[in-house]
Amino acid sequence: MLNFAIIAKKQVKMFAKSTYSERRNTLKKLVGSGLILIWGNNDAPANYPANAYKYRQDSSFLYYFGQQREGLVGVIDIDNDKEYLIGNDIDIDDIIWFGYVPSVKELAEQVGIANSAPLDELKQLIDRAQAKAQRIHYLPPYRHDIMIQLGDLLGIHPLKTRECASIDLIQAVVKMRATKSDEEIAEIEKAMEIGYEMHTTAMKACKPGVTEQHIAGLLEGIAHGRGCKVSFQTILTMHGEIQHGVPSMNPLEAGRLMLCDAGAETNENYCSDNTRVTPIGGKFTQRQRDIYSIVESCHDLVIEKARPDLKWLDMHLDVCRMMTDRLKDLGLMKGNTEDAVQAGAHALFLPHGLGHMMGMDVHDMEGLGQNYVGFDNEVQPSTQFGLNCLRCGRRLQKGFVMTDEPGIYFIPHLIDLWKSKGMHTDFINYDKVETFKDFGGIRLEDDILITETGCRVLGKQIIPYHINDVEEFIQNN
Numbered sequence: 001m002l003n004f005a006i007i008a009k010k011q012v013k014m015f016a017k018s019t020y021s022e023r024r025n026t027l028k029k030l031v032g033s034g035l036i037l038i039w040g041n042n043d044a045p046a047n048y049p050a051n052a053y054k055y056r057q058d059s060s061f062l063y064y065f066g067q068q069r070e071g072l073v074g075v076i077d078i079d080n081d082k083e084y085l086i087g088n089d090i091d092i093d094d095i096i097w098f099g100y101v102p103s104v105k106e107l108a109e110q111v112g113i114a115n116s117a118p119l120d121e122l123k124q125l126i127d128r129a130q131a132k133a134q135r136i137h138y139l140p141p142y143r144h145d146i147m148i149q150l151g152d153l154l155g156i157h158p159l160k161t162r163e164c165a166s167i168d169l170i171q172a173v174v175k176m177r178a179t180k181s182d183e184e185i186a187e188i189e190k191a192m193e194i195g196y197e198m199h200t201t202a203m204k205a206c207k208p209g210v211t212e213q214h215i216a217g218l219l220e221g222i223a224h225g226r227g228c229k230v231s232f233q234t235i236l237t238m239h240g241e242i243q244h245g246v247p248s249m250n251p252l253e254a255g256r257l258m259l260c261d262a263g264a265e266t267n268e269n270y271c272s273d274n275t276r277v278t279p280i281g282g283k284f285t286q287r288q289r290d291i292y293s294i295v296e297s298c299h300d301l302v303i304e305k306a307r308p309d310l311k312w313l314d315m316h317l318d319v320c321r322m323m324t325d326r327l328k329d330l331g332l333m334k335g336n337t338e339d340a341v342q343a344g345a346h347a348l349f350l351p352h353g354l355g356h357m358m359g360m361d362v363h364d365m366e367g368l369g370q371n372y373v374g375f376d377n378e379v380q381p382s383t384q385f386g387l388n389c390l391r392c393g394r395r396l397q398k399g400f401v402m403t404d405e406p407g408i409y410f411i412p413h414l415i416d417l418w419k420s421k422g423m424h425t426d427f428i429n430y431d432k433v434e435t436f437k438d439f440g441g442i443r444l445e446d447d448i449l450i451t452e453t454g455c456r457v458l459g460k461q462i463i464p465y466h467i468n469d470v471e472e473f474i475q476n477n
Contacts, residue, residue: 014268015183020066021112027064027264028078029345030172032286034135035079035126038064039146040072040087054229058132059360059367060139060173062269066111071123079134084108084115087124093207100433103428121345126153133354138167139173159471165274170368177375178357179399185458186448187270188359188401192447193266194457195272201465202236202262205469206278206477208254212236215260216247223264227323231271231362239411240277240441243352257288257440263362273403275445282474289467291408292442296466299444300408302354306396306404306448306455313379313393316354319406320346324427327408345427347386348418349410355403358389358447363391365403400450401458407443410436 027036040061053192057068065085075084085108090101108116115123129136140162141147147410151158154210177442180188198219205215216236223230225465237245238252239414242260252258258280277292279285284292298319301387306315320341332412333340340346357373365373374392376379382388391403406417415437444465448455 140165191272212247231263340427345424353390405445409441
């Protein structure tokens with residue numbers, strides 16, 4: 001028996017029927033020929049079959065087929081100009097436990113598809129296509145149950161299914177999903193509103209003695225209450241130097257910083273992603289102000305410069321140069337700025353990329369392969385430490401949604417490693433850096449839309465991030 005709880009309560013489609021039909025028609029033209037399979041997600045048991053994780057549909061399936069129900073597969077036969085929604089109808093046992101769910105035929109009609117069939121007919125469709133030497137296109141699976149299903153249907157080992165995915169289909173999906181429509185931007189703005197409430201709640205709750213887990217729980221409650229869920233596991237910690245620091249039961253300590261990286265996902269599955277740093281106790285120390293102001297300036301540089309046709313790699317490197325110059329002013333770095341950045345010395349303080357695409361996935365389309373999403377023939381990924389974590393380097397286009405998230409981190413183990421190996425001694429003042437090993441880390445993150453001539457920060461209300469605004473907000477709340 002399948003778990004249809006999410007469906008009985010959430011009979012929603014993102015957009016009009018014509019939106020999905022137009023998207024599938026565009027996809028057909030981009031791919032050209034063959035049989036396209038786009039898998040929806042199945043239920044995922046947490047610790048036994050009837051106790052499942054909160055359901056989340058696959059984003060590409062949502063983009064082209066719009067339906068939230070589990071156990072579905074979308075099929076587009078380009079050569080014969082036919083589209084199918086494949087899946088089994090529910091039975092009376094499902095209805096008793098979870099309520100009525102429309103038939104697969106009805107779900108297909110809602111998104112402009114004329115043909116539907118049960119799951120056991122999918123094998124026949126694929127066999128007929130293979131007999132006619134049609135190429136089978138599918139996206140790289142990221143769940144093992146789908147790998148097994150694909151392997152059985154296509155006659156390949158399940159662990160080979162990712163490498164056998166269709167590059168033509170991947171590139172077509174990336175081309176379409178990377179540029180957001182006005183409808184999609186409106187959905188992201190809804191997620192931003194929820195994110196604003198989450199982050200301002202965290203700032204208000206940031207007081208000595210309150211635990212990290214308590215504040216993270218408040219944020220998750222807001223996300224679940226006003227939307228679908230959080231867009232990723234909330235990062236909330238006094239150890240901001242840990243990139244993905246999960247909330248602990250540790251009580252907040254006066255004089256330290258609380259880093260909160262959190263976002264919401266709407267019922268229509270569009271995301272927000274913001275990071276703020278709050279002084280525990282209400283006031284930044286001078287040392288904290290010094291580092292925070294550098295990150296603040298780097299964050300604002302992106303808003304000033306991001307525009308169509310700018311390579312995101314160049315934007316990242318501009319931020320690294322500004323950061324290096326300012327760290328030199330504090331005595332933490334030294335030497336020629338350009339040489340330091342080219343050598344990657346700044347990555348001691350910024351070991352990640354400037355930002356990533358965002359949409360229905362908070363790291364948008366990352367499951368399709370980052371090389372296809374964030375890079376192209378002009379800009380390829382780097383192997384240099386720090387730069388190798390840049391998730392996007394390609395030229396920006398109007399309609400892209402990017403995160404702007406520079407940071408400065410003092411990671412004791414990384415500092416010790418580089419110092420012991422004598423790395424970048426021409427550019428790093430290790431004696432000064434040693435005095436910051438107890439600092440933690442600072443990251444500021446907003447989501448920007450690339451417009452015709454520049455960019456704009458998404459969200460009707462901007463979460464306070466300028467130093468004086470943060471302190472004033474805490475004082476007044």
